[in-house]
Each structure stands twice: as structure tokens, then as C-alpha cells.
Amino acid sequence: MSRLTVFTTRCALLGAMALSIVPFQSSRAAGVLTVAMTAGDLPVDTGNPDQGFEGFRFVGWNLYDALINWDLSSKDKPSDIKPGLASEWHIDPANSKRWIFTLRQGVKWHDGCDFTADDVMWNFARISDQKAPQFLTQQFALSRAYLTNYDGIEKIDDHTVAIKTKFVESLFPYDMAYVLMVSRCRAEALKLDWDAYAKAPSGTGPYRFASMTPHERMEFTPNKEYWDKARVPKQDRLIILPMPEAATRTAALLSGQVNFIEAPAPDAVPVLKKGGMQIVTNTYPHNWPYILNFTRGPFTNLKVRQAANYAINRDDVVDLVGGFAIPEYAEVPPTLPYYGHPVVYKFDKDKARALLKEAGCLPCKVTLAISTSGSGQMQSLPMNELVKQQLEDAGFVVNLDVMDWNALLDVSRSGVPKYPNVDGMNASRGLLDPVSAIIKPVASAYWSPAGSNWGHFKTPEADALVTQIFEEFDATKRMALLTKLHEYESEQALMIFVVHDLNPRALSPKVKGFIQSQNWFQDLTPISVDP
Amino acid sequence: MSDQAILSAPGAAAEYDSAPATKVRGYWQSVAYRLSHDWITLIFGAVVLVIILIAVFAPLLAPFDPYAQSIVGRLKPMGWRGHPLGTDELGRDMLSRLIYGGRISLIMGLAPVAIAVMIGGTLGVIGGFAGKVANTAIMRTMDVFYAFPSILLAVAISGAMGGGIFNGIISLSLVFIPAMCRVAETATSQVKNLDYIEAARASGAGTFAIIRHHVLGNVLGPVFIYASSLVSVSILLASGLSFLGLGVQPPEPDWGLMLSTLRQSIYVDPLGCAMPGIAIFITSICFNLVSDGVRAAMDVRI
Numbered sequence: 001m002s003r004l005t006v007f008t009t010r011c012a013l014l015g016a017m018a019l020s021i022v023p024f025q026s027s028r029a030a031g032v033l034t035v036a037m038t039a040g041d042l043p044v045d046t047g048n049p050d051q052g053f054e055g056f057r058f059v060g061w062n063l064y065d066a067l068i069n070w071d072l073s074s075k076d077k078p079s080d081i082k083p084g085l086a087s088e089w090h091i092d093p094a095n096s097k098r099w100i101f102t103l104r105q106g107v108k109w110h111d112g113c114d115f116t117a118d119d120v121m122w123n124f125a126r127i128s129d130q131k132a133p134q135f136l137t138q139q140f141a142l143s144r145a146y147l148t149n150y151d152g153i154e155k156i157d158d159h160t161v162a163i164k165t166k167f168v169e170s171l172f173p174y175d176m177a178y179v180l181m182v183s184r185c186r187a188e189a190l191k192l193d194w195d196a197y198a199k200a201p202s203g204t205g206p207y208r209f210a211s212m213t214p215h216e217r218m219e220f221t222p223n224k225e226y227w228d229k230a231r232v233p234k235q236d237r238l239i240i241l242p243m244p245e246a247a248t249r250t251a252a253l254l255s256g257q258v259n260f261i262e263a264p265a266p267d268a269v270p271v272l273k274k275g276g277m278q279i280v281t282n283t284y285p286h287n288w289p290y291i292l293n294f295t296r297g298p299f300t301n302l303k304v305r306q307a308a309n310y311a312i313n314r315d316d317v318v319d320l321v322g323g324f325a326i327p328e329y330a331e332v333p334p335t336l337p338y339y340g341h342p343v344v345y346k347f348d349k350d351k352a353r354a355l356l357k358e359a360g361c362l363p364c365k366v367t368l369a370i371s372t373s374g375s376g377q378m379q380s381l382p383m384n385e386l387v388k389q390q391l392e393d394a395g396f397v398v399n400l401d402v403m404d405w406n407a408l409l410d411v412s413r414s415g416v417p418k419y420p421n422v423d424g425m426n427a428s429r430g431l432l433d434p435v436s437a438i439i440k441p442v443a444s445a446y447w448s449p450a451g452s453n454w455g456h457f458k459t460p461e462a463d464a465l466v467t468q469i470f471e472e473f474d475a476t477k478r479m480a481l482l483t484k485l486h487e488y489e490s491e492q493a494l495m496i497f498v499v500h501d502l503n504p505r506a507l508s509p510k511v512k513g514f515i516q517s518q519n520w521f522q523d524l525t526p527i528s529v530d531p
Numbered sequence: 532m533s534d535q536a537i538l539s540a541p542g543a544a545a546e547y548d549s550a551p552a553t554k555v556r557g558y559w560q561s562v563a564y565r566l567s568h569d570w571i572t573l574i575f576g577a578v579v580l581v582i583i584l585i586a587v588f589a590p591l592l593a594p595f596d597p598y599a600q601s602i603v604g605r606l607k608p609m610g611w612r613g614h615p616l617g618t619d620e621l622g623r624d625m626l627s628r629l630i631y632g633g634r635i636s637l638i639m640g641l642a643p644v645a646i647a648v649m650i651g652g653t654l655g656v657i658g659g660f661a662g663k664v665a666n667t668a669i670m671r672t673m674d675v676f677y678a679f680p681s682i683l684l685a686v687a688i689s690g691a692m693g694g695g696i697f698n699g700i701i702s703l704s705l706v707f708i709p710a711m712c713r714v715a716e717t718a719t720s721q722v723k724n725l726d727y728i729e730a731a732r733a734s735g736a737g738t739f740a741i742i743r744h745h746v747l748g749n750v751l752g753p754v755f756i757y758a759s760s761l762v763s764v765s766i767l768l769a770s771g772l773s774f775l776g777l778g779v780q781p782p783e784p785d786w787g788l789m790l791s792t793l794r795q796s797i798y799v800d801p802l803g804c805a806m807p808g809i810a811i812f813i814t815s816i817c818f819n820l821v822s823d824g825v826r827a828a829m830d831v832r833i
Binding site: 246247250265267268270271316319320372373379381382384385386388389400402403404407 | 605794796800
């Protein structure tokens with residue numbers, strides 16, 4: 001054997017060894033991502049999930065897509081919507097209440113069927129048409145908040161549909177970013193047995209369903225054929241566990257049971273850091289306010305609302321939550337493009353007291369409904385106790401009506417018609433899109449219980465601005481109007497503004513590649529886990 | 532038993548053999564004698580007394596206002612700036628809150644039991660003495676409540692009625708009434724056919740007089756003993772309700788509620804988190820041991 005042959009053979013062997021090692025390392029590096037959620041149970045997987053936006057975050061957006069998805073790729077700018085199963089959409093030039101959606105071609109469901117316009121038609125019937133055989137009451141309930149303005153759908157061709165709205169709404173596409181599409185093929189193969197479907201769900205999302213142990217864990221595997229190649233998961237497996245106790249989640253992370261936890265208790269963060277864990281935070285569209293009653297009681301008076309806002313020492317609240325919040329002086333965080341120049345209610349106890357005196361409400365008795373815990377409620381009890389003390393220091397007499405999260409959700413959904421004696425309610429709010437963030441809380445069209453204007457706020461100025469916004473299709477002009485509305489709501493002291501959450505998460509040092517977007521939803525696909 | 536039981540002190544038989552039986556202790560004297568020789572009961576009884584006195588004189592003993600917050604002084608260790616047991620998650624003095632918390636815990640321990648004794652005891656005596664339809668109606672209704680585990684029933688009632696001290700007392704009372712009723716009914720059924728009751732009836736005594744003079748005396752012993760054993764259970768259940776957010780509501784200084792809110796700080800201040808639990812443990816075990824001692828002294832089997 002010549003030296004050249006020997007050299008070539010050795011090179012080939014070394015090359016083969018290297019090649020065999022590289023995929024091995026890569027597959028090992030992918031690892032298993034195990035997430036401890038704050039939810040008390042596994043979210044439903046038959047379409048739109050329950051368990052609030054956490055259900056969307058860990059089940060909804062992993063198994064499924066909507067016509068319009070959220071762009072969660074950046075941590076530096078507020079996330080916005082982007083094409084999902086619809087590659088493009090526009091308003092019908094001849095009809096301002098008709099939106100045309102061009103569907104993405106070449107998309108396959110996890111079960112291998114092709115995605116078509118018929119699937120979209122079938123899905124909308126499933127959540128809105130009680131006569132359709134696929135109608136599912138549970139999904140109707142979980143989707144109806146996003147179908148307030150939906151007035152029907154029609155198929156134009158195999159890859160185009162048109163959705164009609166009840167009234168002109170330039171921001172309607174945002175609603176479509178909360179309606180997830182499930183596989184007609186799989187559901188019909190299971191004879192529309194939704195219990196069976198829950199054990200074998202099929203979507204178009206970046207993860208496939210692998211297994212589920214009820215109330216305990218749900219497992220997913222990557223969908224290697226996902227249509228968005230940039231979002232093919234980089235882990236071998238994703239496991240989610242419901243773990244509502246913050247201290248339990250912390251212990252689970254420290255012990256290695258999980259490697260990703262939601263919302264650790266702020267006081268546990270130093271211990272987690274000492275244990276080498278990564279603490280990830282970012283601003284996101286969340287607020288922790290008191291939503292007020294405008295039908296009766298002290299908060300019908302603007303001066304009392306302003307007094308309450310001046311009475312809040314937000315820096316102390318931020319300290320209480322270990323710095324994982326930013327002071328909230330208006331409805332949305334300053335990072336959102338329509339923030340503008342709202343009134344800044346800097347802590348001024350004397351000014352608050354003077355305003356109460358002017359309003360003839362000193363001492364000013366108020367009843368605030370609060371929950372012991374809940375999705376997005378942060379450290380609910382101590383924060384509410386602190387706010388109570390601050391309000392009382394300024395001349396309020398606060399009665400905290402404490403209830404569990406589901407009871408507060410009933411207060412929240414039913415509104416002041418059912419709970420007229422509640423002067424204010426502490427419920428955190430998701431501000432993902434302008435309609436949810438600043439339009440629904442002031443427009444009379446959204447009065448509770450049908451909409452989320454909980455306290456029945458109504459002024460001609462607010463309603464006129466909302467109509468202008470909905471009828472404005474020029475994005476720049478619309479942004480100016482949204483900014484004006486946000487500033488107006490601040491002048492009106494629409495809520496008692498307290499803090500915006502920074503949403504801490506704790507990750508094992510082995511978890512790599514997570515980008516915390518400025519959104520309630522997060523993309524888990526870029527994450528890899530070291531061995 | 533108070534009518535007929537003449538008990539002598541343990542070990543006194545030999546004394547009686549050598550001396551004329553001129554002095555025989557009455558029932559309550561005998562109970563007192565036994566208790567005075569039961570050091571465990573005496574020691575834990577003294578602790579219960581101290582806890583009660585601390586709760587009664589809380590405004591005089593608490594070094595700070597239990598509601599006064601200080602964000603800069605949160606979760607501070609023992610001895611920090613005059614706070615003997617440190618501060619809680621809102622910078623409130625831990626010792627003051629524990630002292631005031633004893634008031635609420637004792638109220639939540641005693642009030643439901645007292646209400647249950649009155650209502651459950653009355654229903655039990657009526658059911659036991661009247662028998663037949665009244666007994667069936669009362670006891671089968673109580674059985675419905677018995678079908679649920681006590682903590683589950685307390686959580687369900689509190690959940691339906693909402694939180695707060697008043698609702699907590701009502702829910703715990705409803706939990707204890709069936710058990711109390713059963714004890715009273717059993718004791719009443721046992722004595723109602725005894726000869727002296729028959730004799731009283733034959734002598735023309737009315738039902739109310741028989742119950743008052745001849746039945747209650749025999750029923751109160753077991754009821755009292757059972758009630759004393761329920762005090763510690765009531766404290767534990769009340770703490771559990773508060774821990775779950777269904778009992779006492781913030782910012783009231785209740786031990787169960789303190790345990791619930793402090794648990795988020797367990798990694799920072801584990802000792803501080805444990806303090807309300809230690810208070811619950813000490814109080815409930817003291818009541819339990821005292822109850823055991825009194826039961827033994829009264830020689831009652833439940």
C-alpha cells in the first residue's frame with residue numbers, strides 16, 4: 001500500500017469519524033426542553049386553548065397556526081402580526097366590510113393532508129355556526145371574543161377566502177391572529193369525536209403532538225416539514241408541565257426536573273441566579289391596573305380618578321416585585337408606537353388629598369375586587385395590600401374584596417351590570433393589539449357584558465375617535481388617531497395605573513437560543529438544550 | 532355521669548382499706564385531682580393560657596402596628612431595627628403580626644366550635660330524646676354533611692359564600708355541627724331509657740325538666756370533651772382556608788394567610804416563612820394535648 005493510499009485512507013477514516021460525531025453532537029445538543037407553566041392544568045388542545053394566553057403560548061401556537069400569526073422573532077421592538085396560513089390579506093376595494101385572504105400554498109397538516117380554503121371555511125363554521133356538524137361549543141366560547149365583528153366567510157377559490165365584517169374596522173386582521181385552524185382531515189377521520197381528537201390533535205404548527213398525561217404533562221416533537229423553515233424546532237422534544245405554585249417551579253428548576261420556568265417569585269431570583277440560572281425579562285404589552293366603575297360611586301368623578309393615580313407610589317410597587325416591573329403612567333408601555341405624550345401621574349400624596357377634597361370625597365370609601373392569584377396578576381396579594389396602604393395614606397378608605405381567580409374572571413366578564421357595588425377591579429390586561437389595548441375599554445360598542453368596556457365608560461369624544469380609527473385605512477393616519485385616543489384615556493384617568501410587568505422567566509444554563517419577544521406569546525422553536 | 536359517678540383518686544383503694552371511708556371525692560373534685568397530677572396537661576394548659584393572654588392583650592404587647600408597611604424594610608432578619616422576629620414581605624413587624632394573628636386564630640378556633648356545640652348539641656339531644664321521626668329527620672340530614680370530608684366541605688362552603696372571618700366561622704360551624712350532633716344524640720340515646728329517667732317520668736316530670744335536670748348533665752361531658760378536641764382542628768382548618776384564600780382576607784394578620792403570602796419568600800427568609808406555621812403547630816398541639824388530658828381526667832369515652 002503506497003503512502004498516498006495510507007494517507008488517503010486515514011483521512012477518509014478521520015473524516016467519517018468526524019461526520020459521525022457532528023450529527024451525534026448536534027442531536028445531543030438539541031435536547032429536551034421541559035417547561036413549568038403557571039397554569040393549574042394542561043390547556044385544551046382542540047383549537048383555541050383555555051388557560052389564558054399561556055395556553056396559546058405553549059399549546060396553541062405550537063400545534064397550530066392562524067391565518068395571521070405573530071412575529072415573535074425580535075426582543076428589541078414590539079411584536080406585530082405577520083402572514084400565517086394566509087400569505088397576504090387586504091380590504092376589498094369595493095366593500096370596506098369585506099377582507100380578502102390569500103392562503104398559503106403547499107402547507108400540509110400534521111396528518112399529511114393539504115391545507116385548502118375548504119379547511120378555513122370548515123374551521124369558521126366549527127366556531128360560529130351552531131348548525132354545522134363540526135360546531136364545538138367549547139371552541140365557540142374560547143373564540144367568540146375574537147369574532148365580535150365576524151359576519152361570515154365565503155370561498156373565492158381553493159386558495160382564497162373572503163371574510164365579511166359587521167362594521168367597518170381597519171384593525172380587523174388583529175382578530176384573525178387569535179383564531180387557530182385545526183385539521184378537518186383528522187377530525188373527520190375521527191368522526192368528529194372531539195375527545196378522540198384531543199388525544200391526537202393535528203395542526204399545521206411547528207410541533208406535532210406526541211403524548212399527554214391528563215393534568216400532568218403534554219409532549220411534542222418537532223414538525224420537520226413545517227412550512228416556515230426558519231421556525232423548525234431545534235429541540236428533540238418539548239414537554240410542558242402545569243405547575244401553578246411559584247415556589248414549586250423554582251424548586252423544580254433548581255433540582256433539574258425542568259429547565260424553563262414561567263414567572264419565578266421575585267424573591268427567589270437571587271437564589272436562582274446563585275444556582276447559575278438565567279433570568280430573562282423584557283417589556284411586553286401588559287398592564288396591572290384597577291379598572292373603574294363609571295356608572296356609580298366615587299370613580300365617576302374625574303378628580304377622584306386623578307387623585308387615585310397621584311396616590312400610587314409606583315417605585316415602591318416596583319421594589320416589591322424585585323424590579324421586575326416598570327411604573328405604569330398610562331395604559332400601554334412607552335415602547336408601543338401609539339404611546340404619545342400621556343399625563344404622567346407622578347406620586348404626589350398631597351396633590352391626591354387636595355383633589356379628593358375638591359371632589360368632596362374625603363375620606364373616600366371605595367371597594368376594589370382583587371384575586372388571590374391568576375394569569376398575569378403578578379404578586380397579587382402583597383401588591384394589592386401595598387396599593388391599599390398607599391391609597392389610604394392619601395385619603396381613601398379601601399375595602400379589598402378578595403376572591404379567587406375564577407370569581408374575579410366572572411366579575412371581569414360580567415361587568416358592572418352584575419357587580420354595580422364594585423368600584424374598581426384589579427385585573428391584568430393583555431395589550432397585544434390596539435383594539436384590545438385602548439379601544440375596547442372606552443368604546444360604548446364594547447360595554448360589558450358583551451364587550452370588555454367593564455365599567456361602561458362613554459364619552460362622545462371617545463366614541464368619535466374610535467369610529468375614526470376604524471374607518472381609517474391609512475396606517476400612518478390611523479397611528480396618529482390611536483395616539484390621540486391613548487393620550488385622551490390618560491387625561492381621563494381611565495384606570496388606576498400601577499405597573500407594567502417585565503415577565504421574568506428562569507432558564508437553566510443549558511437552555512440556549514431563547515429570544516423573549518415583547519409579547520404574551522413566545523417562540524420556543526429556536527431553543528436548544530445542551531446535554 | 533355527674534349524677535351517679537362517684538370516683539376516687541387512683542391508688543386510693545389501699546388508703547380506704549386501712550381507714551374508714553369517711554371522705555369520698557365528688558366527680559368534679561376527682562377530675563380536678565387527676566388534672567392536678569397530670570403534669571403534661573398542666574404544662575400545655577399553661578401554654579394555652581399564655582397564648583390566650585397574649586391574644587387578649589395584643590395591643591399592649593405588640594411592639595409595632597401590625598399593618599404598618601415599609602418597602603425598604605421588607606424580609607429583614609430577626610433583630611433588624613428593633614423588630615425581634617424581623618419583617619414580612621411588606622416590611623411589617625413579624626412579631627406584632629404573629630401576636631395579632633393569635634387573636635384571629637383563637638376566634639376561628641373557638642367560635643365555630645361554640646356555635647356547633649349550641650346548634651349541634653341541641654339538635655342531638657332533641658333527636659336522641661324524641662327518637663322516631665325526629666331522630667331520623669335530624670340524623671339523616673346530618674349524614675348528608677357527614678358524607679363529605681371536613682376540609683372539602685369547609686372549602687366548598689367558603690368558596691360558595693366568599694372569604695372573610697364571618698363566612699369562615701359559618702363554614703367551619705357547619706362542618707362541626709353534624710359531628711357534635713352525633714355525639715349528643717348518642718349520649719342522649721344511652722341515658723333516655725335508664726331507670727332514673729323512667730322514674731322521673733313516672734313522677735310526673737315534664738320532658739323539658741327531664742332533659743334539663745337528668746339528660747343534659749350526662750350529655751355535656753362527652754360534648755364538652757369532643758368540643759375541646761375540635762378546637763385544634765378548627766384552628767388548622769381555618770388556617771387552611773386562609774392559606775387557600777378562602778378564609779381571613781388581607782391585610783388581616785392571620786397565621787394561615789401569613790403562611791400563604793410568605794411562602795413565595797421561602798428561599799430568602801425560610802425561618803420567617805416558618806414562623807406562622809410554628810405558631811399554628813404550637814397552638815393546635817397545646818389545645819389537643821389539653822383536650823386529651825381533660826378527657827382522661829373526666830374518664831369519658833367518645
